[in-house]
Amino acid sequence: MKSKFVSADDAALLINDGDTVALMGGGGGLMEATCLFQAVERRFLATQTPRNLTCVHALGIGDKQSRGMNCFAYEGLVRKVIGGHWVWSPRMQQLALDEKIEAYILPGGVSSQLLREIGGARPGLFTHVGLGTVCDPRHGGGRMNASAKDDLAEVVTVDGREYLRYKPYAVNVALVRASAADEDGNISFEHEAANLDAASIALAARTSGGRVIVQVRERLPRGALKAREVRIPAAWVDAIVVDADQRTSYDIPFDASLSGELTGPQRFELEAPGDEPFNERQAVARRAACELVEGAVVNYGVGVPDAVAKLVARRGELDRIYQTIEHGTYGGSLLDGVLFGYARNASAMLDAPTQFDFYAGGGLDIAFLGFGEFDALGNVNVSKLGGLTVGPGGFIDIAQNARKVVFCGTFAAKGVQLETGDGTLCVVKPGEVRKLVQQVDQVTFSGPQALLRGQQALYLTERANFRLTPEGMELFEIAPGIDLQRDVLDQMDFVPRLAENIAVMPASHFRREDDRLGALSSR
Structure with a gap:
């Protein structure tokens, strides 16, 4: 031939x-x-x-x-x-x-x-x-x-x-x-x-x-x-x-631990103290990790969910859950940022369509995903922001099919100034861009559809946490140090239901301290 x-x-x-x-x-x-x-x-x-x-x-x-x-x-x-x-x-x-x-x-x-x-x-x-x-x-x-x-x-x-x-x-x-x-x-x-x-x-x-x-x-x-x-x-x-110059990534010539050719015990290099200053992202990640249970099949999205994945790895709990990403990979230590989609020392690699079949069939117990904005109906937008086409990636396939979806993100954007690390959270400047809006610009996740499916949906931020209920979005937790009216309700475009007993998140979520101790519960 x-x-x-x-x-x-x-x-x-x-x-x-x-x-x-x-x-x-x-x-x-x-x-x-x-x-x-x-x-x-x-x-x-x-x-x-x-x-x-x-x-x-x-x-x-x-x-x-x-x-x-x-x-x-x-x-x-x-x-x-x-x-x-x-x-x-x-x-x-x-x-x-x-x-x-x-x-x-x-x-x-x-x-x-x-x-x-x-x-x-x-x-x-x-x-x-x-x-x-x-x-x-x-x-x-x-x-x-x-x-x-x-x-x-x-x-x-x-x-x-x-x-x-x-x-x-x-x-x-x-x-x-x-x-x-x-x-x-x-x-x-x-x-x-x-x-x-x-x-x-x-x-x-x-x-x-x-x-x-x-x-x-x-x-x-x-x-x-x-x-x-x-x-x-x-x-x-x-x-x-x-192409003899073909690389594993733009910046990595070749790494056998990323191709799955190296196997062995999972490793995660703990950051030295002070490498990553404590901030509100880590506070959200600590709260989100409380939703994990042992044996759960989990997916992490980009953004704040990256911090959840890092937290689980730092705590040495990777072997207590089944970690997946939509690219087809199971296990390993997930890379983040521009290298989202790579996993070091993965345990399995499937074709992406097969992975998405697993998701569509209800295989995910918990998905941790970001949000651009969410509204009074529990709808989430990540696909069109500021007029720009963003696209959902695997977001829709994942968010619509996980038994529990945990949206993680910051309460507001642009010009936000917060002080935290001592066990409390103080809002110095609330932010110029509201992310909790009356109606999202585009529906990438449908709250009404989630209710029809009987799906659990949480919306976690550093200031306050919400859950989707048949009666509407309900605020059920706030951060220690937060003034509910001034820092939360006055900075939203819709009025949520208030839980009968609004809990205060643990002060430990807002302290600069080592995250090595785990928090996974058993099923």
Whole structure:
């Protein structure tokens, strides 16, 4: 057979005007085909082709500067973007804001699972995920600007129950990242820090009659890969590009503890005293960790939930829960910030669509997630803030399906000044941006839908804590030192129900002290 190995620039020539291109990756360079992305960018800047692409991606891809989705963020290069998470490409966000492209969002899991359905030539993805949120056609249908006109989903009824059918589409090109390819074109993920939706993307393009282009770090002899090491068979692959400089992340050349090739006892390096000054994020994390129970299957989101994950690790309690992230990883020590999605010394790695199947089926006991704002009905918005398209990532798939969802965040934003660390909390300046609003700009989590499902929902901040009840949002706890009227109620846009006995959070949550002692309860 003719060799499938080509240069990155030749691979970019396989993309035609108007193609739908499926991309993969996560923040920080996780399984990102950077070399291929840059080749497409070079071609466009030199020739103004390809043009009018539709780009589809489940998770956030980029570095907020020049890599990832930023390589596609040019007027004329893209016409339409269906993205799970947008914040890693401010330039693409600006194109959406300026109505230069059609901008859409889909839940990250839905996006990955829909690609799998396309790969099986099935009539779309039928799921409850997204009902009552911005992805429901009755609430916006995932359209993020005026230029977006298409309906990505429709409401259907099966056996008397409502579902969303996310509509299939043809994938003309799949740009996939992997570790190695043998001479025949068999593909291995052995040195990657996740699997993501690589196989689903490749199969969707193959079934659509499209082209599958894979970037790898190594070219191996025929027969070098064992059958069980092959994650994408040669029969699915059209072209392979070798990038000898391919890295585990943008900043990490290669780390076998991130690819799961090193195993052993879990380790967590305790920060030296004073490395991270105590602040309100840690106070929220301490309160949130009180919701954990031994044996729980848990997911952590970005933002303040990172602090919860760190707290559990510092306390040496990683072996008392089942820790998961939507990228498909179980266990290990989670990395945060730009490296969210990586886990050091993980215990298992699944394909992302399978992980999202587990979530959609109710496998999560507790999810710790952030919030941009929440309202009187318990709705949460993380997908469109300040007019910018943010996207939910895996938020909708996770928040809608966990038995208990614990939203963690700061009470207000911009200009907030707090004093804490002595066992109390003092609000010096309340903040210019209110996050507890009468009605959220966009519904990424539906409080009314949660009540119908019988789901527990808590909303934890450093000043006061709330829970969702059939009678409305109820304030049930405040921080020590907080004046309920001045610091909380006067800084909200809605009036919550007040619990009959409003508790004061333990002073220990607000003291500068070592977090080594655990607090998990037994089931």
